[in-house]
């Protein structure tokens with residue numbers, strides 16, 4: 001049960017100053033279904049089979065009550081889970097609009113812009129996970145990912161079994177909704193500098209990773225007048241090209257292609273194309289916080305005083321880039337729904353995560369892989385080569401380590417870390433982040449494992465490692481004590 005409590009909410013979320021929610025209060029909550037990105041599980045297991053999908057569909061339908069748009073990424077189990085979930089939705093009286101295979105942000109845009117007002121959306125996707133996984137993710141009526149509170153409401157209905165059951169006169173029907181991709185591409189075109197991109201006569205290497213992005217990004221590039229060569233551009237749930245997490249290892253074919261010459265940049269999507277990772281014209285892989293910093297700097301250069309929102313683990317490069325243009329960074333807990341909601345609340349002009357998930361509020365409040373491609377094309381059309389734009393932002397080195405820590409000791413360890421922090425700037429948004437003159441240390445308890453994670457960043461890798469070593473010793477002492 002202790003593990004379930006920890007996974008029920010990242011510990012940082014109930015860390016308030018020195019006080020924590022008591023474990024007894026947390027224990028009364030029903031087990032959590034939704035993780036940071038929807039419900040995930042191995043297909044065929046009890047956590048992700050057709051019976052689960054029907055029951056969750058009933059719970060979602062009971063909560064949403066209206067027209068629900070549904071879509072999937074390219075996984076082999078999608079039709080099975082979509083049909084089961086849609087069955088639950090219809091049984092509860094919802095009308096279902098089937099958008100087919102689409103990137104997650106395409107479905108979100110369809111929900112947000114549907115003229116007759118959708119009650120919400122459901123995406124069948126496991127994003128970047130291996131092919132045996134799949135997942136179910138809920139979209140709020142405004143197109144954003146559901147907040148934790150909304151997910152808790154669906155979970156409560158799921159666990160209670162108190163579902164709306166429509167009689168034969170009110171049972172839902174499913175109809176195809178074939179225009180989601182066209183609307184989405186049109187929406188992106190209306191929010192970027194198309195003329196600048198067309199004039200620049202760019203050439204791009206695009207790796208769709210056999211995911212849902214294959215159905216959108218090539219079409220978008222056509223419309224933007226960008227020439228391109230594709231890799232893995234057939235949606236295929238076996239992921240024959242490479243696993244769908246856009247890591248440097250999974251991007252080797254792309255970087256090799258870019259190095260063969262004649263490209264202005266390379267880009268790779270994850271499985272549901274809500275993320276984009278970029279490669280500069282020399283074939284250099286840019287980690288997600290580089291693109292975050294590049295776009296943040298560009299957005300802040302357009303108007304002074306703009307706000308950029310990102311998670312506490314993001315590189316100082318983002319803050320440096322934003323400050324040079326008179327902007328300000330607000331840090332949040334991990335999770336793109338949290339970033340999006342803080343952006344809405346604080347009027348953020350741009351935001352995102354360090355994993356390549358970028359959020360453009362002028363379009364929609366969610367991570368958007370294809371919009372990120374269009375925006376990066378706009379930036380290099382106006383500012384020149386991607387390598388040059390990237391080099392203009394400081395480089396930092398990050399280091400990660402972890403220490404074993406029993407669940408029951410996590411609260412005590414985190415309080416100890418907070419008390420030991422003597423620096424001027426300490427951030428307890430998510431775990432404890434301590435700033436030094438030349439870097440920072442972030443200590444966070446894992447939400448799912450009996451470990452405490454330590455992240456550090458500094459100008460050099462040596463200094464980042466030293467910071468991590470010092471913190472590791474302190475955490476080890478606190479675990480023993």
Ligand code: MG
Pocket residue numbers: 127128270271272273274275
């Ligand atoms: Mg994804």
